[in-house]
Amino acid sequence: GDSVTQMEGPVTLSEEAFLTINCTYTATGYPSLFWYVQYPGEGLQLLLKATKADDKGSNKGFEATYRKETTSFHLEKGSVQVSDSAVYFCVSLELGGFKTIFGAGTRLFVKA
Amino acid sequence: NAGVTQTPKFRVLKTGQSMTLLCAQDMNHEYMYWYRQDPGMGLRLIHYSVGEGTTAKGEVPDGYNVSRLKKQNFLLGLESAAPSQTSVYFCASSPGGRTEAFFGQGTRLTVV
Numbered sequence: 001g002d003s004v005t006q007m008e009g010p011v012t013l014s015e016e017a018f019l020t021i022n023c024t025y026t027a028t029g030y031p032s033l034f035w036y037v038q039y040p041g042e043g044l045q046l047l048l049k050a051t052k053a054d055d056k057g058s059n060k061g062f063e064a065t066y067r068k069e070t071t072s073f074h075l076e077k078g079s080v081q082v083s084d085s086a087v088y089f090c091v092s093l094e095l096g097g098f099k100t101i102f103g104a105g106t107r108l109f110v111k112a
Numbered sequence: 113n114a115g116v117t118q119t120p121k122f123r124v125l126k127t128g129q130s131m132t133l134l135c136a137q138d139m140n141h142e143y144m145y146w147y148r149q150d151p152g153m154g155l156r157l158i159h160y161s162v163g164e165g166t167t168a169k170g171e172v173p174d175g176y177n178v179s180r181l182k183k184q185n186f187l188l189g190l191e192s193a194a195p196s197q198t199s200v201y202f203c204a205s206s207p208g209g210r211t212e213a214f215f216g217q218g219t220r221l222t223v224v
Contacts, residue, residue, distance in 0.1 A: 032210040043116075043202060043215040044155075051210050089154060093210065100145070100213065102154035 002027045006090045006103035013080055014111050021075040021106045023064075023090035031092040031101075033057075033066055033073040038087045038105070047075075047088070085110045114138050118203050118216035125193040125223045133188040133219050135203030143206045144186040145170075145213065146178060148199040155202060161186055162208070193223045 006023040013019060025031065032051045036044040048057030053068035062077045073090060090103040116137045125131055135144065142163050147155040157170030159178040167178045175197060177189045186205075190197060200220050206213040 032212075034212055036215075043217045044204075045215070046212045049212055093212075095210070100157070102156075104152055104154040 002031075002092065002094065002099070002101050004090050004092050004101045004103040006088075006106050008104070009087075009107040010109055011106060012109045012111065015082055016079045017110075019075070019077040019080045019084075019108070021088055021090075021108070023073045023075065023103060025071050025073065025090075025092045025101070027071075027092060027094065029095040031094050033064075034091040034093065035062070035064055035073070035075050036089040036091055038089065040086070044089065080108070080110045082110045082112050084108060116203055116205055116214050116216040118201075118219050120219060121217065122220050123222070125190075125221065127193060127195060127223060129193050130189070130191050131193065131221075132190075133201055133203075133221075135186045135188070135205075135216060137184055137186075137203075137205040137214070139205060139207075139214065140183070141205035141207050141214075142183075143208050143213075144180065145204045145206075146176070146186065146188045147202045147204065148172065148197075149202060149218070150199050158188065158201075193221075195223045197221065198223045 034049045035047040037047045048059045050057040050066035056065045064075045087105045092101045119134045145160040146158040161180040164183040203216040204213040
């Protein structure tokens with residue numbers, strides 16, 4: 001069945017370090033892909049999205065490119081801040097529009 | 113600018129008690145969802161609705177019931193709470209298609 005696999009955490013980085021969180025998906029169709037962020041004690045917020053191959057989603061310095069050939073949607077940021085400490089979820093949404101598959105989440109800690 | 117509102121935010125139940133979680137959205141979205149979040153498991157879909165008066169089972173529906181009598185509200189019921197239902201519950205809504213879902217702030221439920 002459809003699935004989303006993202007790198008296990010926690011990931012601990014120093015401020016201004018480069019961030020990559022890997023995400024790969026399996027799907028029978030052609031899903032939309034999202035990254036959500038969850039700050040402590042809060043709900044999930046959309047960080048960025050891509051709806052077709054080679055689309056690049058970007059927001060707040062984060063970006064991810066929809067790679068159909070490698071079925072990947074890796075999250076990157078060039079210089080992380082302490083305020084980026086959160087849990088990040090990679091998510092796929094099937095073409096039909098309601099079957100949403102979540103990755104297990106990756107916790108990021110950024111040290112000052 | 114409320115978005116998706118969940119009530120209550122916290123609740124402690126005794127085993128065997130019942131309760132209802134309320135989700136309300138003011139974005140006129142057709143689709144609504146209930147998820148549970150457990151450590152290391154991402155979010156798992158309990159039930160969902162694709163329109164007023166409709167409901168369907170998700171990945172982990174056992175022990176829960178739902179109703180969507182009004183388009184803006186989606187209720188999640190626990191008839192006889194069990195310790196295994198201790199979790200954080202999230203409601204979400206979306207307009208459908210390839211667009212993202214919007215999440216509430218969550219309800220932390222503890223069953224003792």
